[in-house]
Amino acid sequence: MRSPLSLIAALALCLPLVAQAATSVNERHPLGAGGRVEISNIAGKVTVRGWDRNDVALTGSMADGLTLKQDRSSNRVRWEVEYPRGRSNGGATLELRVPRAVDVQLGTVSADIDVADIDVRRLQANSVSGSIIAAGRSGETTLNTVSGGIRSQVQTPRLDARTVSGQLLAGGGASGEVAAESVSGRVNVTAGRIQRLAVETVSGSLDVSATGMAPGGKVTMQTVSGSVALKLPVNVSAQLNVKTFSGGIQSDAGQVEKPRYGPGSSLDARLGSGDGDISINSHSGSVRVSLGR
């Protein structure tokens, strides 16, 4: 009687291994500058790293039952992990190697996205609940999530990052044109020299700092109930305009004015020679403008 029991026990121990049996992924495709690589994966993780070769490589593993669909052409490759209908046993863990100066498009649902050491023409990453961590260099960067957080250290002259409830942290060299938007997530942007900066939330707080503003630059910050903090160098040249309905205003420059009757506060100040425009609108959130080094 001992041997059947041992057999059952051995089978039971092996079941998880059978369920997690993975399919390895090892794909390559030549891709020069200007080409485009796309990855679509629902669950698991997608890691992207740059290298000095003229081809893209996709390696990793997929849970049992998943298949990799490929669509290739001379300057474009698309890999999509296909999941069986219903509940799957797991996701796919993929690592993508990309050459310089290509377009990278990543789409996931719950899979996290981790991008580093890249030097691409364009990076676009979308996730629903997965987080996005991105670093490297990109000519144009678009990062979107719903509930996942975004942490960008991408050196990029054009950043567009949006979440619904996830936190959004952008620093490390975003400059030029920066757009950061969240509904309820906190937005924290540490930017370089700004040409155009637009930051917006409904209830999430906004914390923005920039090392400078280009001549004629424009900064727009809007929120309904989130608090606003803006830090700029003391030598910035812009016309500062702040308006709130019930939120307080604190500023290192200018004088806060309140109407004789009714709600609202406003502040208009000329910073330096007043080249650019800084506009802050808040309904009930407080506003703090700091001028420092």
Next chain:
Amino acid sequence: MSPHDSDDNALSARLRALPAERLPPARVWQGIAAQLPAQTPAPAPAAAVATLSTRRRRERWPLRIGLGLAAALALLMVVPTPVPHTPAPSLLQRQADAMAGEYQQAIAALPSDGVTEEWRPALHELDASAVSIRAAIAENPRSGYLLGQLQRTYALRLQLTQQAVFSAGLPT
């Protein structure tokens, strides 16, 4: 003797001839008392006077209230009643209402049955945000940027609902 004197004498005589004042028989009082509703025992004379005056005063109150109501009614009929002051919705509010109606209609047209749980928090978040933006517009109906925020919130809500519906049925 003047003719008037003779008339007076005649009148006096006729007055005297009238029957003297008579008390009704005791049984008449008893009959009246029996027909009256039962009352509390009669108080002492001084208290009875006081009670009577209080009762009269109390009896006058309904009359006074009635007169007051009648006067108020007459005043209301004569003087035009001011309409409660509810400010008309501003252009911005009307735009917000119209926009909300359009987007809600579009969102309602999508099948929401298959939307999985992982999408619901974000959709609720967007709905709550739209409500708070509309409340802010109602408070500050001249704030144009809020309308832009409302539009973007509804657009995102529609977009995410479409994505959620599209992804319904995908593995979790």
